[in-house]
Amino acid sequence: VRTYGQACPVAHALDLIGERWALLVARELRLGPRRYAELQAALPRIGPSVLADRLRDLQRAGVVERRDRQYALTAWGADLEPVFTALAAWGGRSPVVPLAGEVSEDAVVLGLRTSFRPGEPDWSATYAIRLERDAYTARIDAGRLADLRRGAPATADATVTTDRHTLLALVGGGPAEPSRVKVRGDARAARRLFDAWRD
Amino acid sequence: VRTYGQACPVAHALDLIGERWALLVARELRLGPRRYAELQAALPRIGPSVLADRLRDLQRAGVVERRDRQYALTAWGADLEPVFTALAAWGGRSPVVPLAGEVSEDAVVLGLRTSFRPGEPDWSATYAIRLERDAYTARIDAGRLADLRRGAPATADATVTTDRHTLLALVGGGPAEPSRVKVRGDARAARRLFDAWRD
């Protein structure tokens, strides 16, 4: 139990989620619970012992809890959302490196939230986003992104099927291969979604 | 050069400021530039080699720059402010530990920003806050905290002289020893400042 030993809320926060990999483990739980093996697949470079250590640390800190063989953010862990938002905004403006490397499906889908530009108030729809491994639900309410989580919706206005690299390019504004994106359902609703990701 | 190797803005941010002590070094520069020895005094547990490493890392990352023997945040480093705000808000709500340990003067003064409650629009004033080691300037404009930085103001409406532990108690809402706070200048202006710190 390594601590900064400072009576400062920032230092205390870092005592809890400042260890290596801790915040990335938490990130993988932002869209819903995950099992140990799923976390390992999403974070291939973490190694089993460090992952087990971090999950223990995060549980002891009250950030993560275990429910029937799955790990989930607690309510307080979910309150990390503004921290993720601020870090993503800052890291995304980095002048040093344009970002390259691996990405988990969750990380790409979370990019939707980061790059989402609100639309018209008459836009309300539910989308299914199907990637190679998982399906996700995005719900737009009055032009705003009201819900984004792992798992397929019961019914969707439109279903977008693609792979995470194409989606990353779409969201990041880079060049995407249109043939790798399949849209089913309400084409107009889908178009509004794509428009909301453009700069 | 250890990296998460992920194309995720959060992971990239953590590549830059996620190493141990990095964000606390940056915190000590939020209120103004510091010299190496001052950083060491503010962060007594960091050790000289780790401090030197972090300062090098942060410079290479473009977060910190060196100007005539002082370290300062770059413009982009100053953009970390929302990250600090989010972390402080989250860490301050921790149900686990109520915060205990050392505090640098800067960390206590930064608490003023965290706990500041805006006041009436007719409230505009400049304050000098004198602690054991350093003096700080707080400028209120139309009830809002417009400026907070290290260094004494040219002229102050009121001057508050105390020590960092008393100020920490005052800001945190804990019991403070009134005899350890000295106020000079406009007493009414000083009262408004103290009121803005109360819950």
Add this chain to the structure above:
DNA sequence: CCGGATCCTTATAGATACTG
């Protein structure tokens, strides 16, 4: 097969001493 624990190697942090 899933969910880790163990073991070993390497890298980083912590502490203290020392130097241009």
Add this chain to the structure above:
DNA sequence: CAGTATCTATAAGGATCCGG
């Protein structure tokens, strides 16, 4: 004053192994 050098302790990285 501003670090570097050196040494030790701890944590991360990586492969393999084990119990339910």
